[in-house]
Amino acid sequence: MRTATQHTALLTARALRSVSRVPVFMVMNLVQPMLWLLLFGALFRSVVEIPGFGSDGTYLEFITPGIVMMTAMFGAAWAGTTFVQDMERGVMDRFLASPTSRGALMVASMACQAVIALAQALVVLGVAWLCGARFDGGLGGVGLLLLGVVLLTAIFSALSNAFALLTGQQEALIGLSQMITLPLMFLSSAIMDPRLSPAWVAEVARYNPFDWAVRLGRAALDGSAPASEIWGPAALLAAATVVMAWVATRAFRARQKSV
Template sequence: MTAELTATPAPEASFGTQFGAVLMRHLRLLGRQPAYLSISLMQAVIWLPLFGSLFRHVADVPGFDGGRSYLGYLTPGVVAMTALFTSGWAGMGFIQDMEGGVMDRLLTSPARRGALVAGPIAYQAVMITIQTVIIVVLGWALGTHFRSGPAGALVLLVAAVLLAAFISGLSITLALLVRNEESLIAASQFIVLPLTFLSSAMMPRDLLPGWIATVARYNPVDWAITAGREALGADPDWTAAGWRLGALAALAVATGALAARAFRTYQRSL
C-alpha cells in the first residue's frame, strides 16, 4: 500500500500534475500484473478470427452490407466490443482502493476529484489504443482491406477510445455507488452484454429484427461501430462518422463528470 500511495498527487500540484501521477500509478500497477496484460492483449487477438470464422456465412445472406468480406465488416465491431468489455471493468480499481483504504486517504488529501477520475480513464484509453492497433494489424494480415487508409483507421481508433471513456466513467460511477465487487460485476454484465448484442457489431442493422434495429440506432456502441465502418469504406461518409464521434465525446464528458460527483455520495456514506 505504501508503494501505491507514493503516487498520490502532492497538495500543491496542478491538475495536470495530479492527472499524470494518477495515470502513472495505474500504468505501474499494470506492469506488476503481466498475466492481466497478456490476457487483455490476447483477447484482442482471439476475437477477430474466432467471430470471423463463426459468422463468416453472414456475408452470403441476401441484403448483407455489400461489397466487403465479413472479416472486413466485423473488424470495427470487434474493436468496439473489445473497448466495451475492457472499460467495463474500470471501476474495479476503485473497489480495490476502497477495500485497501487507499481511497479514503486520497479523499482526505487535496487531490482533485477530476484528476482521480481522468487518470483511470486515460489508462483505459492507453489499453484500448494498444488493443485496437493489434486488431487492425491482425485484420490487415487476415486480408481485410482498409480502403480509406490510415485516416479511416485513425477514426476507428478515436471511436474506440471515446466509447471506452464513456463506459469507464459509467463503471467508475457505479463503483463509487455500489462499493463492492459482486454488485459492480453484476451491473457491468447487465450493461455490457445487451449493448453488444443490441448493435450491428456482427450483423448489419438492416438484417436485425425491427425492434433491435431501432434500439441500435440509439446505442452508443453502434455509434462507435458505424463511425469506424463509415470511415473505413471506399467512399467515407465523414459527416456520418463525425456526428457519432461528437455524440460519443459528449457522453464521455457527461459520465466523467458524473463519476467526479459520485465521490460526494461515497464520502457521505463513510
C-alpha cells in the same frame, strides 16, 4: 488548472505502473475478442452474400470494427475494480481527504483505460490484417477508429467508476459488467447489419453508444463514407463522455458521505 493537470499525469502514471506489473490481464482481455474475430470471421463469412447485407467487403472486414470496440468496452467496464481495490485498502479515503482533484482521479482512470484499449485495438487490427482484411481508409481511417475507441472507453470507464464508488463491491461491478456489455453488443451493428435484424433492434441501436462507436469505426475504415457518418457518431460519443465524466465525478460525494 495546472495543479489538476499535474494530478492527472501523476495518477495516470500510477495506474499504468499498476497495469504493467500484471500484463497478463491485458492479454486475457484479448482472448475472447480474438476468438470472436477468428471464429466468427470464418464461420459467418457467407453472411455478406445475403441480399440486403450492407457491406461490399468480406465479413472479416465488416466485423473487425465491432471486435475492436467490443474489446474496448469490455475492458473499460472493469475500470472500477481499481477504485474498489483502493477503497478496500483505504487509499481512496486518503485521496479524498487530500487536496487531490476529484476530476483528476476520474480522468486518470479514463486515460489509463484508453491507453490499454488503444494498444489492444492495434493488436486486433493487426491480426485482422494478417488474416486478409484490407481497409480503404488507410492510416487516417485507423486514426479515426482509435478516436472512437478512446471515447467509448471513456464512457464505460466513467460508468464503471461511478458504480464502484456507489457500491464499493467487486461482485456488484461484475454483475453490472455482465448485465450491460453483452446486451449492448448484440443490440448493435457489431456482428450483423441491423437491416437484417428485427426492426426494434435497429431502433435500439440508434441510442446505443456502443453502436455509435462501431458505426464511426466502420465508416472510418471504409474510406468512402460521408463525413456525417463519422463525425455524427463522434459528436454523440463526445457528448456522452462529458456527461458520464461529470456524473462519475459527482459520485465521489456519495462516497464521502458514506464513510
